[in-house]
Amino acid sequence: MIDPIWIWLTPYLGASVLAILWILGVRDERVYDWVSVGSILVSAIIATVLLPVVYSGHLIYTKYSWLPSLGINFGTYMDGLGAFMALVVSWLSFLIAVYSTEYMKGDWGVQRYFFFFTFFVGSMLLLVLADNLVLMFVGWEGTGLASYALIGHWYTDEEETWVGDPGRKAFGTPMYFEPSHSGVRAILFTRAGDIGMIIGMALFYMVTGTFSIPEISETASGWMGFLASKGVLTAALLVFSLGALAKSAQFPFHEWLVTAMTGPTPVSALIHAATMVKAGVYFMLRFSPIFYNGAVALGGSALAATEQYFNIIALLGGITAFMMATMALVSRELKLIFAFSTASQLGYMFLGVGAAGLLTQKELAYEGIAASAAHLMSHAVFKAALFLIAGWAIHAVHSRFIDNMGNFSKYMKITTLSIWLAGLSLAGLPPFSGFWSKEGIIHAAEAAHLESLWILAVFTAGLTGFYTTRAIIRVFHMPPYEPPHHEAELHEAPPRMLWPYTILALTALVIGLVWPFGFGADFSNLISRTLGFKEPVKLAVEFNATTYGIITWVLAMVLLVPALYLALKVDFVSMLKTSKTARIFHAFLYDRWYINALIYIFIVGGFLGIIDILGYVDGFIDAFYHIGIPIAFILISKGFRSTHKGRPDLYLAYYAYGIGLLLLLLYMIWG
């Protein structure tokens, strides 16, 4: 059998080869294309070959020594979840790499692009296959680095690469972002969470003395009991999960993902939709069964603390899902709509995991976790397709604004079909893949008696249907609001771009079609091979009155869009001009609930203020040492000098006084 380490090692080797070639002066684009696509394909094939082994119930686990005494090794742990993630990540990366060879052709930084792209794929695969926390952290930070570099890929900050309306401000805070700025935002926001993860690791080190995930799972009831007895279990789990929340752009860390859209579109598709932002969800899928089992085994205060933790996770997920969906309603940039939508869908996944953790029935809990995994997969597929289509759309009109796009359906039939397939999957309508997985999550929320979050989730599902259809209708079926500034290239995309998204869109449909006929069961079977799953999982959607109600609600919201735009021809633009209420409401959503402005005013502004004060403090310390002390000595020296002016009579007097003083002192000491 092939060693699973090659799954993540091959892309790393590919990236290293590219780095060496670059230093040696090789600049030929095709070399970079081939090495990158080739190394990713190899790892995708290995992941596929190994999948049946895991599916049939065997754990694939190899280890090479690194820092063995701490349980830190190059260990590749391929259980159900790992195998599933590796499969999704590697094949998506492959398709998007192929797309990139066309999309990035002739770009001035194409070599750098493929280096970081390949490095990213290696890191992501390492992240999902690592058997210990530190190795996972290495992959985790690697994805962060690649994301930073690729968001800022066009670091010369030309205006067409920005996100947001140039010149727009909210409370004085600029709401337009240059690529290099967005890159810094992304790495700092996610880094803040990663520090929580480091602290979490420190706690594991202290309590268990190991970083090995299987060992942490085995000893869960031990360390959880210990932390619970000290009353810090909830805090510890939350701090540990900060990295996941930040990486997956959950409130209040969501801001970075929005502006990450300054990167090249294939990067948005791969890193900021399909894979890296799922790292946080993966983290939750990996650890929530462990936490859940530990808490259930312990009961009492540990259980209560863990439930509190899962409650918070569900709450954050629900809030993010809703909040981001509302922002997507008004956005004018095609990629931004999908970015908001990504954060929103990630919120669903967190909600699913959180709700699952609250279920007392074990089968139901595992089912909820598996539903989140299913949504991860379906979302990865359809959102990648949507972004890749957006890439072509933006390229076609040389503008990121949907105002400049329109009537695409007349020129590109296959693309139109693809975006509808992917879009309806996002909307969550049957028989598309998104329906089954989202339904599973909503069901989990219902079963966990999270009534308000359930209502929020259902409501958001309708919003999702609305904003998705709005984007499609406006870009594909309506004339543009403003004609594009440049000559538009309205025709079907070249094959290397067309095929990847068509394949993905069809996959979204096919998964949905075969889901009720055995595929769902196969998927559940694979997921139940995951570490910590103690019961086989059966993912099945029951069609009852609630299900039909939700479907009707979403369908109504989907149909509302063509009704408003095409049949009634409602003029939203002039509505904004005339109504003040509409403007206030619109600005609130368009400026992202003002959260960005608040972060800049209070946190960034606060630190800038502190820096200013510290500048003065430093100046003061400097002056004390380098002006104060020298002046003091100069003065002392002057004082002494002024008493020595060359008059012998004075010297004699000093001498006499001195002797007298000395005698007095001696008398005081010995007398």
Next chain:
Amino acid sequence: MEASIPILWISIILPLLVALIGVKVRDEKIDGIAYALAVTLLLPVILVAIAAFKGLLGEGLVDPWMAHIGGVGTFALTLDGLSSLVIAGVSLVTAFVSIYSIPYMKTRITEMKEAGETPPSLGVYFFLYSLFSVSMLGLVYATNMVLFYIFLELTLLPSFLLIAYYGYGDRKRIAILYLVWTHIGAVMFLSGALYYGFHVGNFDYLDVNTMTPITGTANMLGTAAKYVALLMVLGLFVKMAVFGFHMWLPYAHAEAPTPISALLSPNLIGLAGYALARITVPIFPSFFAQYKWILIYLAFTTVIYGGLVALKQTDFKRFLAYSSISQMGYMLLGIATLTPIGITGAMIQYLSHALGKALLFMTAGVFITELHGLRDIRLMGGLARKYPLTAALALLGFMHLVGMPPTIGMWSELFIVFGLFKDVALTTEFIPIVMLVIVALMVSASYSFVTMRRIFYNKPRSDKAEMRTETPGALQYSMLFIGVMGVVFFLWINPYYHGLLEVIHKTFLFAGIGG
């Protein structure tokens, strides 16, 4: 284990001999000397690697040439787990910076001659350079406070002259400022050491026969022990530029010729941190235990203060100088935790900071050499387009500081945090320490990535780089090697970790720290 040949003395003497030959060589022909110097300076790191490979770091290596002096102790040179990564850092940086110096100093000397000055020749530069380098090595090898002090003073003179001869700005005044300040530190250390030595009867801090640290001697000092410890620790703090004692550093490190900044900033000041762990912790364990929290908060203050003030700087080298202060805070933090893993992290921090900060100072030097002394960050911007390899290496340097894999910085960051939480988790200090750790690490990440952007991305803010393109040469390739070594040590950490831990465990056992 005693070495069969006096290899450690050889590693000190060889570079000096090479440099002595070079003194009279004319500037045009100096390249060979610089390369030979680099090769000889690499000897210590090769020794460390061999010792690591053979698993000898825990046991240590003693040079057979030693002198026993009555009332003073044993003058001997050793290498063990605790010093391994420090030696590696000194050796790697001095070796590659020596090659880097060739183009840099040639430009600098031409520039000074054009300005009508008469700087000493490159031969003199390399002699002072090698004296500076080997005295740092000797300082790490030493086992006796007197020998330590001799080497400490020996580092001071050549670095003082190098600043005074080849520095920038008001260099004579700054050289004196540097000399006076670090001398104050050294003398404070010395006065503490003298009191200690005269009471204990010798100045050893490492028993070369058993390779165990000297502990328990502080009892002989009675109540004075606390003050002696305070003197020595404060002396080292000045050297290390801990908050409050840091004021000399930005001047010296910013105005020294850049290759020397690359040695001063990460290497020399970090040695004070090494001395804290090597000398003062084993001898005065109760001092560190008693003032643990003060030291931890002082360390946090240094990290956050240095990092935030760095963000305010407009001069690239001054920015790096403040960032060094901040990084020294991490080193102090690791030591102050008084846990084996924390001290391990602090020693790894020495290496990661040495490599990372050397990379960054060398980046600054590239622009000073090639862009007519450009060092004002406000006039930079967009340089990655012109200098892609330099930009990549600078990013790698920043990753060392931030602690991102795949650089060795990750290990130091993890271990220091682990050490910190080993004791404070589950106490009332938990939440404040969590907040402080987040703020501290975020400050490091912020100044790194914000500055990366200000220098390399966005649009150029001046036309200084307009007509230039990067032609990688000795400047960039010497940087490349340093960067690669950061990744190599990241992957090959195991023997060093065990070597460090073994020595620190021994120390803790003898000193009775941590139960």
